[in-house]
Amino acid sequence: MHQNDVATGHRQAVLQAVDHGFEEAVAFLRQLIRTPSVNPWFGDKPDVTGEGRVQRVFRERLEGLGAEVDEWEPSAEALAHHEGEPGYFADRDFTGRPNVVGRIPGTDPAAPALMFLGHCDVVAVGKGWTVEPFAGLRKDGNVYGRGAADMKGGMAAALGAIAAVREAGIALRGDVLFASVTEEETGGMGTLALIDRGYRPTAGVIIPEPTNLNVAPLCRGIIWGEITIPGRAGHIEITQPAWQEGGAVDAIAYGKRLLAAIDETNARWRELPEKNHKYMAAPCQINVAEVHAGTYPSTYAHDFTIRFDIQYLPAELDEKGGGGRVREQVEQLVRDFSTGDAWLAEHPVEVTWLVDADCGETQDQEPIVTSTYRNARELGLPTRIEGVPSHTDMGLPIKAGIPTVTFGPGSLSIAHQPDEFVGEDELREAMKVMALTVLDLCGVA
Ligand SMILES: [Zn+2]
Structure with missing residues (x-):
């Protein structure tokens, strides 16, 4: 599907809605950062550890957007048939660490669905911070905190994009899904549980990990x-x-x-x-x-x-x-x-x-690649197509036959570091690219 299939009026309306809803998206990102969700594997302080609290924040936001919510705790026992495959670890405990998926139904149940897939866990706080890691400080056009780039910024942008489509009053043909999984930073079992539950968004998956707004059809x-x-x-x-x-x-x-x-x-x-x-x-x-x-x-x-x-x-x-x-x-x-x-x-x-x-690669000609790339370029961004040098959760959906790209605001080089941040300009541009791509891939009813 080519983006020009979507009427210019709809595209303008959704871009205006992004600008209009931008402050709300920043506020939501700061709320996410203020809700610490360090992966328990790191053994950080108990008051910042665990994903349950931030998953409640995602759930409330999704319900506010009119989504049907699916929430469940993955279980190593139930996933044991994946033993020996990437993403499976027999020793992981998901008590109090649910996956959360919201579905905003389109008008046509048979139309392809698009999913944004992000992880809500963050790495340990570590040393060397000059700002509070869980305050969500907003300063000089950036938002700071653990997870700002990796990847609460990208997830706030995706939800902001979904909100903008709704705000613009545009009905979509296909479903839009937003998944917030646990347990990415130490292996990817949250995404394994998501795929195992049967989610197959055929229009594709966008993983909003930090790529500096480049489109990555490949991760290593x-x-x-x-x-x-x-x-x-x-x-x-x-x-x-x-x-x-x-x-x-x-x-x-x-x-x-x-x-x-x-x-x-x-x-x-x-x-x-x-x-x-x-x-x-x-x-x-x-x-x-x-x-x-x-x-x-x-x-x-x-x-x-x-x-x-x-x-x-x-x-x-x-x-x-x-x-x-x-x-x-x-x-x-x-x-x-x-x-x-x-x-x-x-x-x-x-x-x-x-x-x-594991790794994964989506072919260049897949609409999820061409649409994301074209929307970014048409907004005047210097977006390139390039691979993610590290691992993201791309491999698991790709193995299940779902075309997947990684695309998001912020820089991978600041992830996992002290004074992690995401730029507000990038956040806004990411929201616009994502909102336009939702129109392209789900189709306007
Ligand atoms: Zn990440």
């Missing part, structure tokens, strides 16, 4: 892993006997070789087509983020451990929809590293996988 998968090389502690100043005779083994010496092997692998990956994508500025790499070894200066390190982050693209998805093939590449690297070494043959290097968050 993320794998976290840990490698430990065993050594044997011993006095560092003496000449050690061979390890077979009980001598020390310097785990750091092995560690340096492992890091060099990872560098070589990264250099090779940079040239591989499956590690690159036209919508990604950088290739997929193994990024070592933590190194742990040693106890005190006069002793050889007893072991050497690294933790790393790997990105991957849809071209390398395995049959379960995860990064199994990429994990196997790392396991092969470790086997090659260990081959021919007598110590490692008896004391194997250990590889542990911590996280595998």
